[in-house]
Amino acid sequence: MTIPKRMWWQNSSVYQIYPASFKDSNGDGVGDIPGIISELDYIQSIGVDVIWICPMYDSPQVDMGYDVRDYEDVYRPYGTVQDMEVLIEQTHARGMKIILDLVVNHTSDQHKWFLESRSSKNNPKRDWYIWRPARYVDGQRKPPNNWIGNFGGSCWEWDEHTQEYYLHLFCPEQPDLNWENSATRQAIYDSAMEFWLQRGVDGFRVDTVNMYSKGDMVDAPITDPKSEWQFAGFQYCNGPRMHEFLSEMNQVLQKYDAMTVGECPHTPDMAKVLKYVSRKEKQLNMVFQFDVVDIGQGPYKFQTTPFNWGLPQFKHAIETTQNLIRGNDGWTTVFLENHDQSRSVSRFTSDAPQHRVAGGKLLSLMMSALSGTMFIYQGQELGMVNFPMEWSMDEYKDVDSSNYYKMVADRSHNDPKEMHVAKTSLQHLARDHARVPMSWSDAPNAGFSAAKPWMRALDDAAICNAKQQQSDKSSVLSFWKRMLQLRKQYSDLFVFGEFDLLDKSNLEVFTFTKTWQNKKALVVLNFTAEEQKLVYPTEVRSQKSELLVSTLDTPASDKLAAYEGRIFMLES
Template sequence: MSAQAWWRDAVIYQIYPRSFKDNNGDGIGDLPGVTSKLDYLAELGVDALWLSPFYRSPQADAGYDVADYRDVDPLFGTLADFDAMLEGAHARGLKIIVDLVPNHTSDEHVWFKAALNADPESPERDRYMFRTGKGEHAERPPNNWQSVFGGPAWTRVEGEDQWYLHLFDSKQPDLNWENPEVRAEFEDVLRFWLDRGVDGFRVDVAHGMIKAEGLPDFGQSQCMIEGGNVGPMWDQDGVHEIYRAWRRVLDEYDGDRMMVAEAWVQPQERLARYVRPDEMQQAFNFDYLLARWNADALKSVIDTSIMHSDSVGAVPTWVMSNHDGVRHSSRLGLSDPGRRPNGLTAHDEQPDEALGLRRARALIMLTLALPGSAYVYQGEELGLPDHTTMDAKYRQDPTFHRTNGEETGRDGCRVPLPWNASQPAFGFGGEQTWLPQPENYARYAVDAQLDQSDSTLALYRTLLAQRAEHALGRGRIVWNETGRSDVLSLTNGAITVVLNLSDRDVERPEGDVIVESIPGIGNGQVVPANSAVWLGC
């Protein structure tokens, strides 16, 4: 690993392919659509692109149910389209990170089809987590585990005593990572994409692949609870052996190839184990994503994240939104700002859209001033809110359907991007989109922001340029005393950040204004309510 490895301070832009840009007019985003917007992404100022799954899949969980890890689903294009996108990204200095889904496959994967047609004690079944049910007639599941998406985590094989485990949807059977054949297969998958030239992997459910011996019952009623590592299905020590083996594969290649763990693990000491020197390079910092609009909470998570990353020679990451939760511009507009509901409907509290955007613009100024690597979710640079009033008939998230609507699910944050305010589907492509866009997306469209010096897009471009110019991602922070419990101030190199989390203006320290989250509304002596400023030291 190079001491100057690109990922140590990279700003990585998450692309949810089906909602980024549609090139063929079918209402679903695709890889040629990504290629068509590479100039936009390069001009934004990010360093790398992370693409959510585009592999062959029946799309039961928007591609996180993979049927073939070595091919592109026709919905998104072809392998040639992927190669063209990769080449175009590299030509513009952008790295490419692809999503790897190792905890489970699709039930339409060739392995699982073979398993269903094989005997209970066969090698084919041993690739997955098949167990005999409880009860005189095996009528009860092997244990009491619940699916993350709602309902039991087991499905019975028709006409048999055996059941198979699926921590997610029933169409996503869990693999048996104690099986050497499974481990060898995924090392080969890594090499397939590394040989094509990808720069890294985002590892889905990185804390879930190894289960406790004997699959014991668990006292909680839900498998996935906040914290993520509670229970015999999460954060077992055996996962680290897998990642050490994967790291050896990556180290065979030049270019500082990397991995980032999606590991819902607390406390930070446990998360740091995933980024030890011989394992992954990064892990998503969900503590930061979950932090409320509160000075003490933000300062605490920043300090602990930096401390525990430093303890293993890693770098912290900072993420505010992704494809699995309500966008932060909407969360910050709730009466309890920053609360993370499982989706929003027209029957829920509706966020204050203007206030949420104002706070989101302020929070990105804190985030991009921090050392380490930052992640930006597509549309965040436009200030996009969630679709908070989507009709139930449009919802596709398996969480919504498996819970009979009790859990709203993630569709609201996955709505296709608006590119042109005056075109059908706001320029996304085609006449209709796979999820409906709300009318308010017109004012967030890219073309409506490009020439506006005070737009959210302009703010992101300015901040990303200043972050790069001042090497903030490789800096160190020093906290400044503010005398207030609702104001944060830190200095990183030549930049001082003041974040006012209160509803009142506060006095601004001395220094030249570099960037303001709300340009021109201060009188030169204050940091306005719910805003932030970068000052030159």
């Protein structure tokens, strides 16, 4: 079998930065681009190859910058286009690459395109967004269909001035662009992509990448009888022209050898996912599938209780994303955290004081042994955890969290028991946990800012911060550095190798092998707070094994400690 040429982005580890919360350089309580530049040496020291900057574009910040007012400008509290040019140059000077967030399913309602579009029905840009007349039921004005928005409520907003509805899959302030219009698409490529590619950006994380072709926009099936608005993800994702649109977009990207990673929700069919990421299809390099991070979520994400899943479900989700590249020309991603997820130590292991370091190392070891391009979110390398239950709802800043809490209050008439259940779920799953300021030191505000931060810093910065962990050989940060080095050293096996799950039904221990030609590694992960017997599954029992790495400095020969992980090299 001929091995296809390896692309630079395949063997890369990517470090994601949320600008508002990374580092404040000017004392206004908000992170900024000069703050990122000041910590590039720290980022480089982790051993990553690429940085990904969440939206830093000019924006009213209704949805933390995912409502773009101008693709060709920067949100002033973060800095300027010139600051971005310095960041690009300084990142490249350290041998790293930089990608941006590409948000082109929708714009802000303050974008000049939308201001024109809503100015009149015969404006040349009217068709750049998705406008529809009202439906009337028993004389009552109703939206064109029953779709629920991603943040609740109808995803149609009535425009009094032109007497029509416009579509917004997210906030009302985020109107959806009409990709069916070729002039709109060209403007997107010029303004949102080429403007930054020409300034040296190396690619994009593509937001909501499978939502651009909306299909026939008929009513969604009724899955929530209590609501007028229904989940429609399978209606507006993966529509009939998606592959055509992405192939066209890729023609722009190819000119710059730019990488793409698409956010691909509501796509359980792996054949559909593979078509997006197959090398011969020339659409996307890879996507984020949500199998792993959706574990334990309810039908409406927060309608759930913490830890209501078993380890076999987690294994199956990882197996699904790993098998995407088996025997084909596709590519996959490895991630447990991002700006839309709570902290992985709190979700998948334990953030109890005695276990959080072990849990952080266990997840680092597991991720580093999985195939695909790896993505690490700021603070994950320190083992940062969710903020505590005691924090009031005032500390939750995300529109998704506040909308959900308000919906439960309205539906339950502020029933104390229902409100407690809602807050418990938010404390486990809310996006807010990823958005607290980065813990840099034990100084006030976790060393993030000289001023009160826009969002409260964690109270535990005294025991979990970057400054302390940099000089502590037993820290989560030191272990991440070690694992990223090993991942590079054994890249055939860990980045490109075949994943095989062993002992699927085991409720305590996650065991898998990685194989590349005649090399094989065994990965054993104890996902419990109890000691577990070290057992070699029958498939590998006859093979000699040599310990490559453990999350413990001195592991026992026949037992796995709580949240211990090990990798063995096997001899056939």
